[in-house]
Amino acid sequence: MNPGNVVYRLAALAVLIVASLVYLSPLVLPADVPLPKFLQREPLHLGLDLRGGTHLLFTVDVEKAVENNLARTADELRRELKDQKIQTGDITQEGKTLSLSLSSPDQRAAFDELVKNRFPNLVMSVQASDGPPVIQLSPSPREQEQMRRFAIDQSLETIRNRIDQFGVSEPSIQRQGDQDIVVQLPGVQDPQRAKELIGKTAVLEFKLVAQKLGPGTEKLQAANPLPGAAKDYDLEKKVLMTGSAVADARVRPGTQLEGPYVELILSDRGAREFEAITAENVTRNLAIVLDGKVFSAPVIREKIAGGRASITGSFDIKEARDLAIVLRAGALPAPIKIAEERTVGPSLGRDSIRQGVVSLLVGGALVVLFMVYYYRGAGLLADGALVLNVLFMMAILAAFGATLTLPGIAGIVLTLGMAVDANVLINERIREELRAGKTPRAALEAGYDRAWAAIRDSNITTLISGLILFQFGSGPVKGFAVTLCIGLVTTVFTAVFVTRMYYDWKLSRRQLLSVSV
């Protein structure tokens, strides 16, 4: 064994220990001690079950979103057919399919051409019937998938806007699976207001940018002020049009030169309103205001009739998408339902932390005492490794910003019990080799080498179940999976490598005349 090598490894270990201690030090320091910038005041993020708060799970009815979308496409189709003077019977919608029949078979080619050019995302099929053949149109699977994704994005964005106004510290709004959105509101005990706020429709208004200030004007904040640009706008108070006038807004790719633009499609009534507004206010800026925040204030270039307007600007695709989302935010794109609602009071969280810590200490003490009793010196060594194990687990949890939940604490407690298993395997093997008459040194080598396969395999199997759990679980249970998996890694490090380092160090100093196991 190279003595220098051991010294380097011990030094690396010392660095790790000091770093972990420093990182976790805010946990025990009084709150008024000033901290250097790189330290967080609360290094461990507590889950809702420990600090109290509300967890809401919303399910977005994405299929409904697809249908709503198709209904708007049907409106468009009607307009186009009228423009092109193609005569059809009623266009009916059933679920995700539109059905119609042409009044005169001669127009079939023109109809096909129209669908191909204007509605490339619709898949056409023709069913024979007694009268004229029935043409069925439905969105392509890819288009449907995109609509679903869009519906979720839009809902997520809308919910986020609402929650931001709610003023909760550190809210978390996340997509889960294909159609769920999880909202976590720490510290909120009565979710009623939050639910109302999320459920209510956003207020989208169109107001003119004021030309001169006066009693009829107001100052509104810009939602995403660009660096260098104004942080707020002076607008006329009068609302010219609301979100109900907007039927849809979509991002269009546009030309290479101009870049993407947003196509604004207005409802029938909205189209008339918009025509009047634009006619009177050419060259003025019409601000798009969502819930009292100005998202954009494009200039009116001309009178716009026909219910379609393009909003151009030097956006990239993301900005265009965000604007389209804002414009569509007049309503949630699909109905959302609360599928889960959990509220944890503050005292339950406090109790859980206290009980978790007590079981950690009692369980830890039992294991530590047992190991010393049973393995004496080697037991003491394993106990030292155990202490380091807990330290490293906490530090890794903190470093990754993982959330500590009650099952997460259970995961740490469980790790205490499982970590020493590696030491049991090693020590039993060492004893066996000693009984066989090996020297302490040879017995140590053989003990670590031969126990390794079983240690590795058992940690891998637990890791597999931990990963499956992580994939499956949500919230608190995920917290358990996280601590379990982190614990496996730190266990292999501390229980195997760190204890081995100790023996190597003793060996390098030729001090190892006997092993206490």
Added chain:
Amino acid sequence: MAVVRVSGGCYREQTGYSMAEPQTKTSTARKTAGKGPEPQAAAQNLHFRELVPPTMNIDFVGKRYAFIIGSSILNVLAIVLFVTIGLNYGVDFRGGTDMRVRFADPTTASAVRDELSGLSLRDLAVQDFGSTGKEFLLRFEIDEGEQMSSITQTISGALAKTHTGDKGFEILSTESVGPKVGAQLRQQGLMAVAFATICMGIYIALRFQWSFGIGAVVALAHDVLITIGALVLTRLAFDLTTLAALLTVVGFSVHDTIIVSDRIRETLRRNPKMDLADAINRSINETLSRTLLTTGTVLLVLVAMALFAGSTLRPFAVTLIVGFITGTYSSIYIAAPIVLLWTDRSKVAA
């Protein structure tokens, strides 16, 4: 030769223990002790505290049919319990609403039920949760569109009539889950457990051999069934946390199977001519102390958890305790004999 005997007790101090102990290894021992610049092993203390003395020789596989049949009967019973009585699903898997309430003064479930009887809560059930008479779990169904917070208020109002005072009672938590989510989760949960079990089998089959994989899967299925049976009988709440425990049982119970399998392989490599049944028996005996110890240390922390970690984690801890104990049993009495029944002996040592 050796002076150690099975004493029946747990730990024992040994006295008068000569160096070369197991018969076959005597020669190696002498050889090593006599050569090399290493300090003499004479300085080595060979008096260990032992749970299982090294001379232990139990015929584990001899009664394999009895154990396999006995365990199978228990498994069938567990399935019958699961199908007929069923698990006490928590709100995660059942849907509906759970409300945890803590009272300042001890009361009884029926008293609480009486206090709430005027509210016409659908399918109301009241359970004593912490068995202290102070913490209760109220379960009921709410209709779609009903507001949770208004129900919370009416319940608070009804309870406040009897439990007066500032701290008369406290609503600790409420959880409400739609029925659809619950049913979906239940199915996914069982799938996850089955998937994990198969993953373990594949891993063991890859690391060792086909028959070990089969043995591991059968043993795990046994552990999961027995644990589920215990959950049905104890009426502990089966929620997401309990499911997490069940998945952990799958990941941990296989440890002992690994320890034993590892040793069987080693024994057969050293003694290629040895009878498989003897090899398995010897391997189990030799590793018995470590299989018991590894489970034992985990049980120490789990007992602490069951006693001190509060009512939320108790089902979790109990599930793990039952699962880990059956896991150790099944590694010895199910997994190993199945290897024996299945194996083409010549391949094991390969």
